[in-house]
Amino acid sequence: MPGAGVPGPPEPHHLALVVAGRRLLLGADGRFPRIRDLPARSDWVPLGTLDGVPAWGGAQPDGEEPAADGARTDEPGRWTGWPALAAEVSAPLAALAGRALQVITWRRSHRWCGACRAELAEVPGEPARRCPDCGLYVPMQLSPAVLVAVTRPGPAGRPDELLLVRHSYGPTELWALVAGFVEAGETLEAAVHREVGEEVGLTLTEPVYFGSQPWAMSGPGVLLTGFTATSADPTAEPVVDGRELVAARWFPLDALPAELPPAYSISRWLIDATRAGTRR
Numbered sequence: 001m002p003g004a005g006v007p008g009p010p011e012p013h014h015l016a017l018v019v020a021g022r023r024l025l026l027g028a029d030g031r032f033p034r035i036r037d038l039p040a041r042s043d044w045v046p047l048g049t050l051d052g053v054p055a056w057g058g059a060q061p062d063g064e065e066p067a068a069d070g071a072r073t074d075e076p077g078r079w080t081g082w083p084a085l086a087a088e089v090s091a092p093l094a095a096l097a098g099r100a101l102q103v104i105t106w107r108r109s110h111r112w113c114g115a116c117r118a119e120l121a122e123v124p125g126e127p128a129r130r131c132p133d134c135g136l137y138v139p140m141q142l143s144p145a146v147l148v149a150v151t152r153p154g155p156a157g158r159p160d161e162l163l164l165v166r167h168s169y170g171p172t173e174l175w176a177l178v179a180g181f182v183e184a185g186e187t188l189e190a191a192v193h194r195e196v197g198e199e200v201g202l203t204l205t206e207p208v209y210f211g212s213q214p215w216a217m218s219g220p221g222v223l224l225t226g227f228t229a230t231s232a233d234p235t236a237e238p239v240v241d242g243r244e245l246v247a248a249r250w251f252p253l254d255a256l257p258a259e260l261p262p263a264y265s266i267s268r269w270l271i272d273a274t275r276a277g278t279r280r
């Protein structure tokens with residue numbers, strides 16, 4: 001349970017999630033180490049619990065980012081990235097690992113008070129920080145983002161069609177869903193309408209909520225929320241700007257491309273649920 005209260009200080013049998021850059025330390029047995037397996041330190045940050053065992057996060061002391069997944073460490077073990085972990089381990093463990101990455105990454109970029117420039121101090125038992133001079137409380141804030149599976153009816157006798165897009169950055173070979181960050185003052189649904197309008201020029205019926213996923217790959221605190229919606233005009237074709245997106249196309253649900261987002265992502269859950277006709 002990421003975020004669950006962790007009573008008391010770290011104990012030798014508690015889990016230890018050490019972060020360097022975008023990677024986590026795994027022990028020689030391929031599992032997360034225990035506190036007792038690592039050099040003593042006093043700056044463990046509470047992450048939550050896994051099967052009732054408290055888990056703690058910490059930055060790798062030398063701060064060096066390992067060059068690749070599987071790189072050796074000083075301790076017996078290896079470094080692994082979140083995508084590789086998430087593809088391999090249970091959802092609760094992947095969530096805990098994602099929280100460790102997000103909490104530790106956030107701390108590196110939130111060291112000074114934004115109001116008075118003093119160095120922020122720890123808040124015991126929380127990932128938050130507080131200014132010792134002016135009292136400003138600095139919680140770890142979330143960045144909500146939306147993604148949407150847009151469909152339209154297919155030609156007579158054919159299945160519905162799903163809108164997929166290709167980006168000009170990141171994994172450019174994937175056919176993905178339209179997505180974007182929510183802006184201040186905006187509802188999730190308004191963000192869905194705006195992103196689809198901006199990115200492909202389509203208007204939608206009212207979006208329907210599907211589910212959510214904390215996402216450890218796009219900076220600290222990203223919370224993805226998924227929606228389904230139907231194109232308001234079934235004959236409208238998507239138009240891309242050529243900058244953020246390089247392609248956008250309707251695909252019949254029985255003929256989706258092979259290059260889809262990974263199985264551990266809410267993008268894929270949305271696509272698979274739409275394909276199966278079980279928009280939950």
Ligand SMILES: [Zn+2]
Pocket residue numbers: 113114115116117118131132133134135136
């Ligand atoms: Zn301050």
